[in-house]
Amino acid sequence: MANGQERARENLVAFQRWAATQTDDDFKQIVFRGQLNRGEVAKAIGIGKSALRQNPAIKSALEHLETDLREKGVLPPLTESAKQQRSEPKPYDASAKQRSLESKRLSVLEQENIELKARVATLEAKLKRYGELSEVLTEFGVAP
Missing domain, CATH: 1.20.5 (Single alpha-helices involved in coiled-coils or other helix-helix interfaces)
Incomplete structure (x- = not known):
């Protein structure tokens, strides 16, 4: 049985493999509120949504992927309020x-x-x- 760290690495590899196989049109199909739908991403990879939030490596890779998609025009650009909300914790x-x-x-x-x-x-x-x-x-x- 894999321990937590091994499972986290496996999940990261699964995420990277999934992201590499998707086209821009595939990403457009799962856009929700200006970002990739976390539930759909988790289902496609075969992991839980909690892994997308709690695994720092996947979280970072997902943010990087969304940034790249915004630069390509697949995702809409972040508004000023959205940028501010990302940087500040919710009170x-x-x-x-x-x-x-x-x-x-x-x-x-x-x-x-x-x-x-x-x-x-x-x-x-x-x-x-x-x-x-x-x-x-x-x-x-x-x-x-």
């Missing part, structure tokens, strides 16, 4: 989960509020109708 937002939960709760409460308003309107219409019926019965001397 952690501790309150994101809380905001998400509050947003879901707000949505549920708004839906419930709409349903209750509709129910109140229906009941008020019924009450008005029965109020008129009660007045008619009182006029005829039949006390409810």
Whole structure:
């Protein structure tokens, strides 16, 4: 059984072999959001997507491949914001989960509020109708 380092080297060789056999048109078929679709690349090579992210050699080779493809015009050029996002780590937002939960709760409460308003309107219409019926019965001397 191969250890982690051997497996990483095998994956790198598999990536390099795959990249060498692809044409520009093949790469164009798997472009997603301005870069190569990681899932499709991993499937074609026969490795997990995690290897593309976690194996530094494959990650570097993939970035180099994408840079070459951008120079050839196969991939669109990176925007300034994309370049900046690549160089800076994404800031952690501790309150994101809380905001998400509050947003879901707000949505549920708004839906419930709409349903209750509709129910109140229906009941008020019924009450008005029965109020008129009660007045008619009182006029005829039949006390409810």
